[in-house]
Amino acid sequence: MRCLIAVLAMFLVLPFAACTSDSGGSGGDGDPLVIYSGRKSVLVDPLVEQFTEATGIAVEVRSGSDAELVAALQEEGDASPADLYWANTAGALGVAGEAGLFSQLPDSILSKPDGYVPSSGLWVPVTVRFRVMAYDPGRVTPEFLPASVMDLPDNDAFRGQIGWTPTYSSFQDFITAMREIHGEEATRNWIEGMKALEPKAYPSNTPMLEAMMAGEIMVGLTNHYYVLRVVHGGDDDLRDDPTVATHHFGAGDTGNLALVTGAGLLNTSTQTEKALAFLSFLLSEDAQSFAAETVREYPVVRAATVPDYLLPFDEAVALGPEFDFDRLRNLEGTLDLLREKGLL
Amino acid sequence: MPVARLHDFRWYLWGPALLVAVGVLVPLSYLVLRAFQGDAGELADLVLRRRNLRLLGNTLGLTAGVLLLTSAIAFPLAWLVARTDIKGKPFVTLLGVLPLAVPGYVMAYALMASTGPSGLLSGLHLPRPSGYAGAWLALGLYTFPYLFLNLRAALLGLDPALEDAAQSLGYSNREVARRVVLPQLRPAFFAGGLLIALHVLGDFGVVSLMRFETFSYAIYLQYAAAFDRVYAAWLALMLLSLTGVMLLLEMRLLRGRRYERTGSGSARTTSMSPLGRWTAPAYGFVGLVGMAGVALPVSTVVYWLGRGVEHGRWSDLLSAFLDSCSAALPAAVLATALALPVAYLSVRKPSWPARAAERIAYLGYATPPLAFALALIFFTLRSAPFLYQSLGLLIAAYALHFMAEAIGPVRSALYQAPVRIQEAARNLGRSPLRAFFEGTFPLLRGSLGAGMALVFLSALKELPITFLLSPLGFRSLAMGVWGAASESLFSVAAPYALVLMATSTALVGLLLRKA
Structure with a gap:
């Protein structure tokens, strides 16, 4: 017990000593x-x-x-x-x-x-930061990618090969923007069209990109810096021969939300x-x-x-699309919509 | 002499109890203040939402599920350690406590990262947990130690003479367990179960990662997405009334019970039953718990460490370690020091104010930490601005918020500690305080250590209170983990997570050696 108290006392005193010496040096x-x-x-x-x-x-x-x-x-x-x-x-x-x-x-x-x-x-x-589409350059040619995110559900070739992150905040911001720009009905149709393509849901962006590198999916909706962090924050091989690349939709498209x-x-x-x-x-x-x-x-x-x-x-x-950022505050409607579609 | 008359009004008992009551009730009054800020029509709309009913169902369902899961893990584990001849007991005990060293959100990350098509365990084809199942598993795996510690302490403190007596009356082993041992474990089960229930009610790290809509997740969303302090306050008050119901329930179930030895002499040591044909299942069970609760999160963090080139600096890591300890250690000591008189009053002097003080401490534990921190900002700046963003305030906030964790073990030990020794010391002319320290305190040491360990671990992992109340420039280990992991910079987060878990392990090992 005595030994215990001594150790505790040491722990208690040390940090305070450290603090005081810190503040003197600013x-x-x-x-x-x-x-x-x-x-x-x-x-x-x-x-x-x-x-x-x-x-x-x-x-x-x-x-x-x-x-x-x-x-x-x-x-x-x-x-x-x-x-x-x-x-x-x-x-x-x-x-x-x-x-x-x-x-x-x-x-x-x-x-x-x-x-x-x-x-x-x-x-x-x-x-x-921009919303972007990440793709696997080994399996997808960039010319084949849609100019608008709104057309993504029409690409039947991606069936079972699309990744997204419905529970992630920037994805939800993107859906809010879509609701504000294209309306509730168009957004609902977009989500239903996407669901028909059997997309794979990931909890966040990094695991999704890793899945892409492992050949699990061909394209994924993400933020631009996640792709860059994977490609340029990792080892040199990846930088020279990236297995993940960035696709921007056409200028002003909702899929490029800033x-x-x-x-x-x-x-x-x-x-x-x-x-x-x-x-x-x-x-x-x-x-x-x-x-x-x-x-x-x-x-x-x-x-x-x-x-x-x-x-x-x-x-x-x-x-990015012309968009008043204050309108991103209407998150509740987005969450309700995602829940209604069984994505949350 | 009746127990209740042993002490009159004593400042060293009622002083701390009063402090706790004020420290916890003041934040609650803040919530009431905020809640009634909107106009009446809007308020009715907020309170009577259909959504609140769904939140209630989800919250209760998750709480019940987690209680079942933790009981299924903690009961057998505590029994193995306290009553059988299983090998390596200190190690098994450590396995039963260490999941607490893992921050809940790291546990959730670990579950999500290791399962699913691209996870560490992708060969096993496990589905990725989310929603109810994910939250249930993650919360169960890291809160079962609360129950385990309480049950283990109670089992170790049982006087085997009772069981001998039952056996001599012709009861079978099974009947002894059911009719003598289990009822004796009641205070420990309630103390541990209550902590777990309150933890589940208040958690948002896990439920938000698993996207399971409980009250606390809804509160978090109100602050985070809608920046709405009024609806958040309402949700918090609804959550607290739910907590209040649970506290009243627990109090009713424990009222008027006594569990201490009344025989003379000292208790015989309990004999350990041999495992026999249960040997293989027992070790298998311990192995499974260790794998899921400790090995899984640790290997996830080690995997993070190895997968990137960007790492933090050693000096940052060291200062985060020192910052963390400088707040969490004094908080653990202070919380236990406050818990001792509060638990003593409620067990040995069970008047209504004594019970109220104890219940209030639990209420503080169930207040969502973000609301707790905002309330302290509000009141400190209006009453004692010089305290704002000082280390002292942070320590006090931790202690007030987490002291319920220390009450459980101390209370269980007090139920078992014979009053007679203290009475004898009084008869020998000792002052009440001295009689306590000579007659009862030595029997509480183990539980005080356990209580301190629990508070330390919680304070080390805490985020919202730390973010808002710490001194400027204060960087804890938990802040380091969260700051990097939530930006997906896992290789930067990993060293902080490892140091956090190592620190917890070291201190828990130290404190439990005596328990």
């Missing part, structure tokens, strides 16, 4: 900039480190899901310590804007991106200048190029250089 002047981030830390940390290195401004990041952070910001109210909210979805930014959490951004920031800027001017886009990430300046910020400096940094050529290279998402700044596996900026902007 650089920069004054309080750190506080960012609430709905994006995963693996996608945020490298950029934050570069910013601190370049400017000497210390940054503290609180990570969580978009929903948790928006709820937390609302509960915190005026007492929030946060300066910036960096969200993973346009939906969360829309809610935060409506709830009056954001301050109007200056034109110096809003003028930086070359697209996707919301008319409200309350937040600024940072990166863009999913925007972005950030806004919070009303409660006491360090507006630093916060704007960070937004400005995120939209700089360097940071945008770096994000494209490492996170493999599309930049929102034309001048950013993108790796050769991403489309050139103007082509990418033309891809």
Whole structure:
């Protein structure tokens, strides 16, 4: 028992000692900039480190899901310590804007991106992800793939060879967009047509792409970066001889839905200048190029250089359908529809 | 002297109980506050939705199913460890606890990744679990230790003299088990079963991955998809009233029972029955439980580790380990320290306020963690803003939320600890506090260790409370696992998951050695 207490005591004291030594070493002047981030830390940390290195401004990041952070910001109210909210979805930014959490951004920031800027001017886009179709280049010739996702159910050759992820959030966003753009009836028909082709349902995108590499399916509906992460995050052989490739539907097609990430300046910020400096940094050529290279998402700044596996900026902007992102909030109808069709 | 008169009002008993009551009821009042924010017509619409009825059916069905599954695993396993001559008992015990070290969402990932056409076990042609079956299996596999630990402690604490007496009255072995042993296991079964039921009610990691619509999944969707705090609060309150019914039920079933030894002298050690022809099935059973509950998730994580080139940094891993321990360890100690007086009052001084304090602790456990965290944000910023986002607040939140896990083992041990020793110490002139520490406390050590282990494991895996209440820059191991795994960066998530499970294993091993 005594030994146990000693070990416990050691565990108790050590971390506190570690904490105090940590806080002494933070650089920069004054309080750190506080960012609430709905994006995963693996996608945020490298950029934050570069910013601190370049400017000497210390940054503290609180990570969580978009929903948790928006709820937390609302509960915190005026007492929030946060300066910036960096969200993973346009939906969360829309809610935060409506709830009056954001301050109007200056034109110096809003003028930086070359697209996707919301008319409200309350937040600024940072990166863009696209819905795409992944296919196995060994078994499918790209010419054979449909120009619109709406025509996919007509491709009888893919019977039993299509993968999708009905339970995954970005798939559900895509269905919501389809309902908003083409209407309930067309969406219902699309789902029924797809079901007639006996698609295989996967819990998320990575297992679906692995199944494709294993020859289980020929095509699959996914987000563009999952394909890139599999092909360019894996070993060299895969990069030289990919077994998964990307197909974009025709320009403006619903199947190319753009999913925007972005950030806004919070009303409660006491360090507006630093916060704007960070937004400005995120939209700089360097940071945008770096994000494209490492996170493999599309930049929102034309001048950013993108790796050769991403489309050139103007082509990418033309891809997605014209669509008001706030309409993605009507998820409940989508879930009901998916449930009605036995997919959830 | 009647038990209840042994103590008058004692601050060191009622102080902690009051603290717990306030700490848990305050978050509940927040939910009520939010729930009544909408206008009346809208509120009626929210509450009377047909959908709520389906949620209720799903939730109750899942709870009942998981209780059955966990009983089927935990009863035989506890019996094997406590009453038979099976080899390698410490190892078997560890196998019975370790599934708790696996975060629920990792268990769900493991089940999904290992089955189906492209899974690790694709050769076996297992269907990919989802919906009710998936949630049932994943929850059952990682919550059965709550029952196992409670039953094992109770079986080990039984005085074999009772069984001897029954046998000398002509009862067969089977009758002894049914009429003497099983009734004695009642408090342990209720304590473990209650935890499991509350866990199933509150879980959203597993049900959301398996897409099975329970109350907690609906609450999660309201926050995540609709950003609707009012409907979420209503759903949480409905969930809590369901919890309240279960708590009342359990209280009725346990009322007025006494389980302690009353004979003189010390209890004889229980003799172990030989397994005999049950040897092969027994080892087979242990092997199956170990494979499904421990080997499957561990091999899934090891498989993650090997399949990518992107890994995190060692320094990040170390600081995540230290952050995790700096919050989870003090929380485990604090929760157990709070659970001891609360359990003591409810067992030894069973007045209504004593029972209420204990029930309230369970209510805190059943409050959805996200709502719990939001409530603490709301109240700390209005009453003690300097505490906000401090390590202290995080520790207190963990302790208040998870202390119900520590109550069960302590309560079972208190039921079995003879009051006479403490009374004798009092008669010898010891103060009440000293009499307790000399007469009863030594008998509780094992259970206190078990309670601490349970809270530690839960706090280590916790996500929503950690996300919202931790100090800025705080990164726990669980946050590392979740942050990477949910972006499909499994090779980055794997080291965090491995360290998390290793830390849990080490501490559980340490604490259970004494139990």
